[in-house]
Amino acid sequence: MKEYSLPDTRAYEKKKALNINDAGRPLFHLSPMAGWMNDPNGFSFYDGQYHMFYQYYPFDNVWGPMHWGHAVSDDLIRWNYMPCALAPDSDIDYKGCFSGSAITDKDGRHLLIYTGVVEDQADTKSPKRWLQSQCIAVGDGRDYIKPYDKPVIDGSKLPEGFDRHEFRDPKIFYEGEGYGVVTVAQNQDGYGAVLRFDSADGIEWSFTEEMLACNGNYGRMWECPDYFRVDDKDVLLLSPLDDDGSSQVLQAGNQVIAFVGNYNKGESFREESVQVIDYGMDFYATQTLSAPDGRRIMTAWMASWDAKLVQREDQAWCNQLTIPRELSIREGVIYQKPVREIEKYYGVGKCTGAIIREGQKKSLDGIKGRIFDMTVILDLAGGEPNKFRINVCADNCYRTAITYDSIEKYVEVDRSHAGYRRGYAHIRRAGIVERGDKLELRILVDRFSVEVFVNGGRYAITTTIPTPESCDGITFESFGGSSKIDIIMHELRL
Ligand code: FRU
Numbered sequence: 189m190k191e192y193s194l195p196d197t198r199a200y201e202k203k204k205a206l207n208i209n210d211a212g213r214p215l216f217h218l219s220p221m222a223g224w225m226n227d228p229n230g231f232s233f234y235d236g237q238y239h240m241f242y243q244y245y246p247f248d249n250v251w252g253p254m255h256w257g258h259a260v261s262d263d264l265i266r267w268n269y270m271p272c273a274l275a276p277d278s279d280i281d282y283k284g285c286f287s288g289s290a291i292t293d294k295d296g297r298h299l300l301i302y303t304g305v306v307e308d309q310a311d312t313k314s315p316k317r318w319l320q321s322q323c324i325a326v327g328d329g330r331d332y333i334k335p336y337d338k339p340v341i342d343g344s345k346l347p348e349g350f351d352r353h354e355f356r357d358p359k360i361f362y363e364g365e366g367y368g369v370v371t372v373a374q375n376q377d378g379y380g381a382v383l384r385f386d387s388a389d390g391i392e393w394s395f396t397e398e399m400l401a402c403n404g405n406y407g408r409m410w411e412c413p414d415y416f417r418v419d420d421k422d423v424l425l426l427s428p429l430d431d432d433g434s435s436q437v438l439q440a441g442n443q444v445i446a447f448v449g450n451y452n453k454g455e456s457f458r459e460e461s462v463q464v465i466d467y468g469m470d471f472y473a474t475q476t477l478s479a480p481d482g483r484r485i486m487t488a489w490m491a492s493w494d495a496k497l498v499q500r501e502d503q504a505w506c507n508q509l510t511i512p513r514e515l516s517i518r519e520g521v522i523y524q525k526p527v528r529e530i531e532k533y534y535g536v537g538k539c540t541g542a543i544i545r546e547g548q549k550k551s552l553d554g555i556k557g558r559i560f561d562m563t564v565i566l567d568l569a570g571g572e573p574n575k576f577r578i579n580v581c582a583d584n585c586y587r588t589a590i591t592y593d594s595i596e597k598y599v600e601v602d603r604s605h606a607g608y609r610r611g612y613a614h615i616r617r618a619g620i621v622e623r624g625d626k627l628e629l630r631i632l633v634d635r636f637s638v639e640v641f642v643n644g645g646r647y648a649i650t651t652t653i654p655t656p657e658s659c660d661g662i663t664f665e666s667f668g669g670s671s672k673i674d675i676i677m678h679e680l681r682l
Contacts, residue, residue, distance in 0.1 A: 190282045195276040198256060201246055203271055208504045214634040215559050215682055220257050221269045222246045227473035228487045228509050230290035233480055234298045237327045237620040238264055247508035254284035264512045266682055273332050278665050280304040280339050284423060287357040287412055289653055293390055300325040300332060301355035304339055320355045323565055338360040341385055341393045349376040357412045369406050370413045380401060380410030382424060400424055400457040406438060406445055407431040412473040418484045419517040422451040425474050437462055442476050442492040446522055461520050467618040468650035469495045484515045485527060490637055490652060506541060510638060510650060511632055525645040535679035542667040542673055551663050552586060555677055558660045562631045562677040569625040572669025580633055582661040583655055588638050591628055599642050606653040618647040
């Protein structure tokens with residue numbers, strides 16, 4: 189039944205990590221110590237440091253029985269690996285320690301709440317299924333124990349009609365004197381809903397209410413809920429699985445959506461607006477923390493269940509998380525920008541201006557690289573209808589093209605020529621509402637990823653790329669008119 193043990197996993201990590209060639213790793217994005225990574229988990233500030241856990245299968249570069257990997261950081265940019273925190277090694281989680289969250293409990297311990305998966309079979313003729321319940325581990329920031337031999341929230345606490353086999357991803361928070369948790373579960377129609385549970389001590393939990401239901405509007409099952417308040421608004425972040433695009437909000441597949449509105453316990457969530465958090469191919473399963481200085485900071489898995497199929501096959505590690513992003517709300521809309529700590533790592537900087545003539549493809553002196561933070565400001569005042577394009581990670585064969593279309597009003601990221609060999613969707617667009625007479629594109633590149641933030645983080649588009657690292661060119665193009673731009677470019681060094 190139990191195939192894994194934490195000591196064995198930790199021993200394996202030590203041995204394996206030594207042999208991994210780190211050459212292709214991102215510099216300032218967290219990737220797994222060894223093997224496979226998906227969702228960020230337990231993102232928290234504990235005992236003077238940021239902690240990031242992640243869904244982890246250390247033994248291969250594909251998904252397998254989930255462990256929790258662990259890393260710590262002083263500044264959210266430079267991460268240090270810690271030994272594996274949780275293995276699927278007990279009677280309550282032997283098929284996997286699925287996603288969850290962390291908090292400093294009332295006794296000062298680091299409390300992890302996660303989904304324990306076990307096997308379940310109605311009778312000998314029925315297929316085996318995975319039963320999902322919420323479980324607890326506590327620790328000191330390095331070593332964690334599972335103090336209870338039972339889940340703290342199992343399917344018996346679900347309201348009528350919800351499926352115990354699709355019940356997961358607890359996000360814990362404090363409210364008043366007690367703890368609250370939001371989870372997702374699937375109802376009898378096959379759709380996800382956000383369920384809230386409350387507890388005075390973190391051990392005895394009771395069902396409080398259904399906060400929000402999918403009703404077929406956004407995807408089918410929902411995953412990875414997060415609930416928090418920022419700039420006087422309540423936010424529910426969710427990862428809808430398998431959206432068919434019919435809502436006109438999400439694009440087909442798996443993305444992250446935010447409901448912004450108001451919420452009081454006992455009254456369900458009153459949604460005022462719905463927003464796609466990132467339009468890119470590689471962005472899923474967000475999680476946030478509240479930093480000691482009050483910032484709400486979000487990270488996500490920089491892949492998704494469809495996009496994961498296009499990984500590089502030769503790596504001893506697979507996948508990475510996005511840059512942590514500071515969230516704010518302006519006029520009811522969520523903005524996100526890379527944490528300001530990244531500026532500590534700015535190396536050589538360059539400011540320059542240029543006019544790109546119609547039909548021209550231009551490179552600019554000193555503007556190139558594969559690890560950088562670059563802001564390009566396009567002057568819209570001239571009013572010539574045009575398309576403006578930045579090609580990054582480019583040479584004569586490869587490129588990732590970031591295009592702004594001033595007629596149709598969108599920003600597009602196209603990785604069709606970035607080196608992928610599979611024919612999945614490679615183009616994603618964010619329709620944009622312009623503000624003022626400038627368009628700002630901030631582009632973060634860290635070897636094999638491109639994160640684009642439009643107009644101060646009003647829109648984001650994230651993608652990974654397998655482009656050979658030697659392709660470090662950046663070119664600018666203009667169609668239908670000329671484009672006037674200003675550029676601020678920083679190399680990043682750790
Ligand atoms: C989201 C997810 C979660 C689950 C975990 C399993 O990507 O499917 O719902 O807990 O991954 O690894």
